[in-house]
Amino acid sequence: MTSTLLSLANIEKRFGELRAVNGVSLDIRENEFFALLGASGSGKTTLLRMLAGFDMPSSGHILLDGHDISQVPPNHRPVNLMFQSYALFPHMTVAQNIAYGLEMEKLPRTEINERVDEMLSTIQLTHLAERKPEQLSGGQRQRVALGRALVKRPRLLLLDEPLGALDKKLRGEMQLELKHIQNTFGITFIVVTHDQEEALVMADRIAILKDGELLQCGSPHEIYEYPVNRFAADFIGVMNFLPARVDSGALRAVNGSRIAAPLPADLKPGDNALAAVRPERLRLGVADADNCLNGRISAMAYHGLDLHLHLETPVSPHPVMVRLTADAAEGHPFSVGEEVSVGWSARDTRVFTA
Amino acid sequence: MTNRSSLRFMLLILSATFAFLYIPISVLFALSFNASGLPTAWTGFSTHWYGELIANSDIIGAALNTLIVAIVSTLAATLLGTLLAIGVEIRRRKGRVLETVIFAPMIIPDIVLAIALLSFFSMLDFRMGLHTIIISHTVFNLAFVCAVVRARLKSFDWSIVEASTDLGATPPITLRRVILPVLTPAVVAGALLAFTLSIDEFIIAYFTAGSGRDSITLPMQIFSMIRFGVTPEINALAVLVMTLSVVALAISQRLNRGRLPGQ
Amino acid sequence: MTDRKPVYLMTPALAWLTAFMVVPCLLILALAFFRRGIYGGIVYEFTLSNIALVFDPLYARIFLKSAGIAGLAATIAVVIGYAAAYAIASMPRKRQPILLFFAVLPFWSNYLVRTYAWIVLLNREGLIVSLARAVGFDGDLPQMLYTETAVVIGLVYNYLPFVILACYAPLSRLNPEIHEASRDLGASEWTTFRRVTLPMTVPGIATGFVFVFVLSIGNFVTPALLGGGQFQMIGNLIYDQFLTANDWPFGAALSMFLIAIMMGLLTLQTFASEKASGQQRAEVSDD
Ligand SMILES: Nc1ncnc2c1ncn2[C@@H]1O[C@H](COP(=O)(O)OP(=O)(O)OP(=O)(O)O)[C@@H](O)[C@H]1O
Ligand SMILES: [Mg+2]
Numbered sequence: 001m002t003s004t005l006l007s008l009a010n011i012e013k014r015f016g017e018l019r020a021v022n023g024v025s026l027d028i029r030e031n032e033f034f035a036l037l038g039a040s041g042s043g044k045t046t047l048l049r050m051l052a053g054f055d056m057p058s059s060g061h062i063l064l065d066g067h068d069i070s071q072v073p074p075n076h077r078p079v080n081l082m083f084q085s086y087a088l089f090p091h092m093t094v095a096q097n098i099a100y101g102l103e104m105e106k107l108p109r110t111e112i113n114e115r116v117d118e119m120l121s122t123i124q125l126t127h128l129a130e131r132k133p134e135q136l137s138g139g140q141r142q143r144v145a146l147g148r149a150l151v152k153r154p155r156l157l158l159l160d161e162p163l164g165a166l167d168k169k170l171r172g173e174m175q176l177e178l179k180h181i182q183n184t185f186g187i188t189f190i191v192v193t194h195d196q197e198e199a200l201v202m203a204d205r206i207a208i209l210k211d212g213e214l215l216q217c218g219s220p221h222e223i224y225e226y227p228v229n230r231f232a233a234d235f236i237g238v239m240n241f242l243p244a245r246v247d248s249g250a251l252r253a254v255n256g257s258r259i260a261a262p263l264p265a266d267l268k269p270g271d272n273a274l275a276a277v278r279p280e281r282l283r284l285g286v287a288d289a290d291n292c293l294n295g296r297i298s299a300m301a302y303h304g305l306d307l308h309l310h311l312e313t314p315v316s317p318h319p320v321m322v323r324l325t326a327d328a329a330e331g332h333p334f335s336v337g338e339e340v341s342v343g344w345s346a347r348d349t350r351v352f353t354a
Numbered sequence: 355m356t357n358r359s360s361l362r363f364m365l366l367i368l369s370a371t372f373a374f375l376y377i378p379i380s381v382l383f384a385l386s387f388n389a390s391g392l393p394t395a396w397t398g399f400s401t402h403w404y405g406e407l408i409a410n411s412d413i414i415g416a417a418l419n420t421l422i423v424a425i426v427s428t429l430a431a432t433l434l435g436t437l438l439a440i441g442v443e444i445r446r447r448k449g450r451v452l453e454t455v456i457f458a459p460m461i462i463p464d465i466v467l468a469i470a471l472l473s474f475f476s477m478l479d480f481r482m483g484l485h486t487i488i489i490s491h492t493v494f495n496l497a498f499v500c501a502v503v504r505a506r507l508k509s510f511d512w513s514i515v516e517a518s519t520d521l522g523a524t525p526p527i528t529l530r531r532v533i534l535p536v537l538t539p540a541v542v543a544g545a546l547l548a549f550t551l552s553i554d555e556f557i558i559a560y561f562t563a564g565s566g567r568d569s570i571t572l573p574m575q576i577f578s579m580i581r582f583g584v585t586p587e588i589n590a591l592a593v594l595v596m597t598l599s600v601v602a603l604a605i606s607q608r609l610n611r612g613r614l615p616g617q
Numbered sequence: 618m619t620d621r622k623p624v625y626l627m628t629p630a631l632a633w634l635t636a637f638m639v640v641p642c643l644l645i646l647a648l649a650f651f652r653r654g655i656y657g658g659i660v661y662e663f664t665l666s667n668i669a670l671v672f673d674p675l676y677a678r679i680f681l682k683s684a685g686i687a688g689l690a691a692t693i694a695v696v697i698g699y700a701a702a703y704a705i706a707s708m709p710r711k712r713q714p715i716l717l718f719f720a721v722l723p724f725w726s727n728y729l730v731r732t733y734a735w736i737v738l739l740n741r742e743g744l745i746v747s748l749a750r751a752v753g754f755d756g757d758l759p760q761m762l763y764t765e766t767a768v769v770i771g772l773v774y775n776y777l778p779f780v781i782l783a784c785y786a787p788l789s790r791l792n793p794e795i796h797e798a799s800r801d802l803g804a805s806e807w808t809t810f811r812r813v814t815l816p817m818t819v820p821g822i823a824t825g826f827v828f829v830f831v832l833s834i835g836n837f838v839t840p841a842l843l844g845g846g847q848f849q850m851i852g853n854l855i856y857d858q859f860l861t862a863n864d865w866p867f868g869a870a871l872s873m874f875l876i877a878i879m880m881g882l883l884t885l886q887t888f889a890s891e892k893a894s895g896q897q898r899a900e901v902s903d904d
Contacts, residue, residue: 054516075522087517091535100531104522152521360806364704368716371701375723375777378734381744385737392742434630441626455634462642463835463879465852466872469859470641473648473869493637496630554727557837561859576729580736580842589737592730603725607718 005030005188006051006156011060013046013212020046022212023060028156028190033182035199036192037235038209044192045084047209048158051190052081064155075104080152084160086145088133094144095120095129101152115151122181123147139170146178150185159191163198175202196236200224208232230352233276240282240320242275243354251275251351253315260290261349272354279308279323281348284332289343295320297338309334311342379596386593391586403590413591415568416575419484423559423571424552427491432545434492435499440533442500443507459497467493468561475562482564487571490562491552498551499544506540539609546606550599648869659865667870676854680874683850686765687833690772694829695822697773698780702821705781706788717785724778732842735771736762739843763845771843772833780825787821788814820890827886831879851875 006028013021021043028034036044049055051062053074062070069077080101089097098119102112120126123143133141142162149157162178163171179202182189193199199206200220207217216223216232227233230241244251244259246267251259259275267273277291286292295311298319302308307329310319322342334340385391389400407413442456459467471490475482514536518528534541556573563569572595579588649667652660670676705716723731738744739762746758761767791814799809833839837852844850849857851871858868 052520054519074516074519075524081517081520083513083517085511085513087511087513089514089517089532089536090511091538100518100523101521104527148517148521361707364707367700367704368708371697371704371777371781372719374697374774375720378731378738378774379723379726381737382730382734434633437626438630441623444623444626455631455639459634459638461831461879461883462638463831463852463875465835465837465855466642466645466876467638469855469868469872470645471637472859473865474637474641474644477644489637493634496633500630550725554729556729573727573729576727576733577838577842580729580733588733592727592733596726596730599726600722603722 003030004028005032005065007061007063007066009061009063011047011050011057011062013043013050013055014058019212021050021057024209024212024214026207026214026217028188030188031186032188033179033202033204034188034190035203035206036190036209037196037199037206038194039235040194042209043212044194044209045160046212048081048160048190048192051156051158052079053077078155080149080154080157082145082149082157082159082162084162084164086133086141086165088141088144088148090133093130093132094125094136097133097144098148098151101148105152119147119151122150122184138165138167139174142166142174146181150181150187153185154187156188156190159189161192161194163193163195171198178202200236208235210235227276227350230274230276230354233350233352238279238321238323239276240279240316241318242277242316242320244273244275244351246271246273255314257315259349260346261351262346263351264353267351267353274352274354276350276352277344277348279321281344282320282322282342283344284324284328284340284342286341286343290346291349292341292343293320294339294341297334297336297340300334300336307334309340311340382589382592382596385586386589388586391589403586404594406587407590407594410587412570413572413575413587416570416572419568419570420553420572423484423487423491424549427488427495427552428545428548430488430492431495431499431548432541435496435544435548436503436534436537436541438496439500439503439507440529440537443504443510456497456500459494460501464555464557468558471558472561482562483566483569484563486562486564487559487569490558491555494555494558495548495552499541499548502544502547503537503540506537510536543606543609546602546609550602550606553595553602554599645869645872648866649873651866653864653866658863664866667866670867671870671874676871679849679854680851682848683834683852686769686772686850687830687836690769690776690833691826691829693769694773694777694780695784695826698777698825699784699818699822701777702781702784702788705785706791713789717782720781721778724775724782728775729838729842731775732771732839735767735774735843739767739770762843763847765844765848767843768840768850771839772829772836775839776829776832779828783825783828784818784821787818791817819892823886823889827882831882834878835875 004027006026008024008026008028011021011024012019024047036047038044046055050057053069053072057070060070061068064077064079069079089100092100095116099112099116102115107115117126120129123146125140125143125147128136128140133144136144142165146159146162159178163174166174175198178189178191191199191202200223203220205217205219206223208215208223210231215235216228218226223232224236227236227239233239234241242253242259244253246263246269248269249263251261251263251273253259253275261275282293283289293311293313293315295313297309298312299310300307305326307324307326309322309324311322313320320342384396386403387399387401388396389402390397391403438456467490471486471493474480475486480486514532515528518532519525523531554573556571556577559571560574560577563571563574572591576588576591576595579585579591648659650663650665652662652664652666654660671680701720705713705720708716736743740746741760741762743762745761749758795813795817799813800806804812834850835852835855836850837856840848840850840853851874855868855871855875858864858871862868
């Protein structure tokens with residue numbers, strides 16, 4: 001178990017009436033790759049700006065290595081921010097941009113040059129060292145912004161939507177590269193993103209924010225498999241929700257059929273609930289499945305590796321999504337309007353308070 | 355608007371307008387190289403009148419005064435106006451009154467500012483001369499510099515200021531190493547504009563120059579020469595003055611990314 | 618960002634403007650309410666007589682005359698300037714900046730020199746007379762220099778570039794599709810111009826008109842050079858009070874009126890452009 005680097009204790013930020021960040025408490029560990037995930041306006045940037053020192057929390061404390069840094073100005077924090085817009089200095093070359101932060105530390109010139117060269121080769125931009133930002137591609141700018149923050153060897157690097165401006169393919173590559181760089185430097189990263197897939201791929205741990213509040217914090221596996229409530233479940237990946245009622249120790253769907261699932265202790269008979277199951281957990285046929293469901297195909301979408309079916313069922317007002325792998329779909333010439341049966345096991349079912 | 359006859363009509367309007375705008379100026383230009391110096395007859399190309407100019411010590415003296423006024427007031431206005439622009443843009447949301455004070459020097463009629471300053475200086479028993487012209491020119495020049503710099507600041511990416519702070523810079527260092535260098539083209543453009551305005555400014559200089567002959571500026575000199583009537587020397591002087599302002603403006607507008615001041 | 622930094626940046630310039638613009642202007646304001654001494658100078662005694670004097674028929678006439686000349690110059694400048702701006706805006710997009718640049722360029726050359734050019738053209742041995750003689754005309758030519766016409770020409774000439782600039786701005790922002798939509802709905806070219814283009818470009822026209830009017834009415838160089846002292850405009854009148862008649866309080870009162878007129882017009886103009894832009898918003902949301 002590694003030690004805690006950063007502790008947020010009951011952080012709150014108000015803009016007038018609006019609580020942009022509302023009572024967030026979090027511990028971030030040394031060398032962790034941490035992702036802050038949330039919809040637009042959920043308070044991610046606000047939280048990050050408080051960590052960097054550009055905004056002061058309305059209440060609560062930020063502890064770095066056990067010291068309260070809430071009141072330390074941004075230029076004195078061992079924390080650096082990589083801006084969403086990159087915020088490169090347009091009048092400086094790539095090398096000068098990277099050297100800037102070291103010059104502020106008043107390091108000797110030779111050391112600055114050494115560290116800049118080293119950083120240039122890490123981000124693979126040695127050949128472009130003398131270019132101005134406007135002469136760079138989007139991906140190259142992103143790397144300069146990263147290098148400029150990283151070269152200061154901060155205790156904590158904050159990245160606001162670092163890959164937001166890149167196209168899909170480049171994003172994929174950069175996700176791996178970011179992770180690789182974080183590993184080599186051993187610096188704690190906090191990455192803001194609204195892309196849940198990106199968070200799942202890169203992060204050691206993920207925190208989900210909703211309307212300024214922390215919904216859940218955990219490893220990608222925990223977050224994906226064991227969402228704490230229906231919002232967390234809805235936010236990550238695709239989830240089928242089936243409205244249900246607790247009826248003397250069993251769960252019943254709206255048509256009265258029984259849903260086999262582990263029931264949370266806080267649900268009492270008569271309570272409304274939601275049963276949830278991921279599309280990829282649904283299988284064709286009902287042999288040896290704990291739960292089964294008949295439905296009519298209302299739409300189909302072919303995605304290459306897999307096939308998505310939308311089923312109209314008696315148990316849900318919304319279509320139930322089924323995701324079949326190419327193998328599983330092999331030999332089934334599905335057509336819209338066709339009746340199919342799908343099944344899933346009790347283990348794969350989550351139950352939430354409605 | 356692509357109709358053929360209407361396009362021809364538009365071209366006609368344009369030609370007429372440009373003729374109206376440029377014929378008077380071109381006439382001066384041609385006359386300044388006319389050996390006789392008179393509009394009545396072309397007697398051959400000559401730079402004679404430019405030679406006369408250089409030999410005229412009144413004109414040279416006035417030109418030097420103008421340069422001193424323009425350079426000093428431009429420097430002062432550039433410093434004050436740039437800082438003002440940055441300050442105003444940082445806290446833009448507040449202060450309507452402030453805006454009025456900043457815009458006023460640009461819209462107030464020259465004659466009013468001129469007499470206001472004259473009254474002010476004479477009531478304070480301020481000895482008037484080149485220095486009072488400089489002070490007065492700085493008033494409107496700083497407003498113009500401020501306007502040009504603010505126009506640039508509208509598209510300024512303020513996140514680089516935060517980036518600089520984040521990388522460890524104090525506010526004065528950020529100002530010197532990030533904000534000012536990025537603004538340099540606009541600042542230079544504003545300075546050139548101020549320089550042009552100052553070189554050409556007549557009324558305010560006329561009222562605040564005091565009575566001494568040694569604080570006469572070029573426009574004041576031109577004004578009194580014109581009052582005496584048409585002389586070939588003025589043609590040459592006019593062409594020189596015009597060329598100087600136009601060159602300064604052209605550079606200014608290049609630096610200002612193709613935007614004309616005031617646009 | 619702390620609140621103190623911007624203040625600290627603005628202080629020097631604001632101090633300068635306060636000392637050398639606000640205070641002198643307030644001084645003028647105060648001066649208008651003092652009495653003139655017998656030998657010039659100022660007697661610090663409150664009076665409204667300077668203000669009253671402005672309304673004296675003798676001076677009121679000069680005010681009206683100046684307003685007439687300024688209004689005429691502004692009208693002509695707006696008509697020519699709007700036509701020219703419209704023509705520029707209907708040229709290919711790529712050409713427009715350079716055309717605009719050359720239309721505005723003369724504005725940045727010396728005002729005295731531009732005025733002087735008209736002396737060269739209009740005077741009795743000037744270019745126009747010489748040309749007339751050269752083509753064999755030897756009748757009597759009317760006096761051209763030192764007339765009201767000369768003053769109006771000079772004012773129009775000097776301020777035309779600004780009007781072109783002011784009118785071009787809204788014209789260039791006009792979405793060509795609006796024009797096409799109107800044509801598509803069956804309006805003729807002229808109706809389209811009158812019902813669509815013109816109303817949407819009122820702010821530019823208002824700005825141009827007010828600018829020329831304000832600068833003309835307070836002008837002192839053009840009447841002095843092209844009017845040849847044949848008549849006075851407010852600018853000359855103010856000039857005289859300070860430099861020849863030595864009646865500063867009256868000069869101050871005149872300046873106050875000039876500023877009042879100017880502020881009134883600028884307010885009207887702001888109002889006009891706000892109304893026009895409100896109309897535009899309404900039109901957009903109507904669609
Ligand atoms: N300076 C401010 N003044 C007032 N409200 C603000 C300010 N900054 C942010 N907010 C509000 O706080 C809330 C959270 O904003 P924030 O920028 O943190 O969202 P975000 O999660 O980063 O969203 P996005 O993904 O769109 O960047 C929003 O409702 C926003 O409008
Ligand atoms: Mg954000």
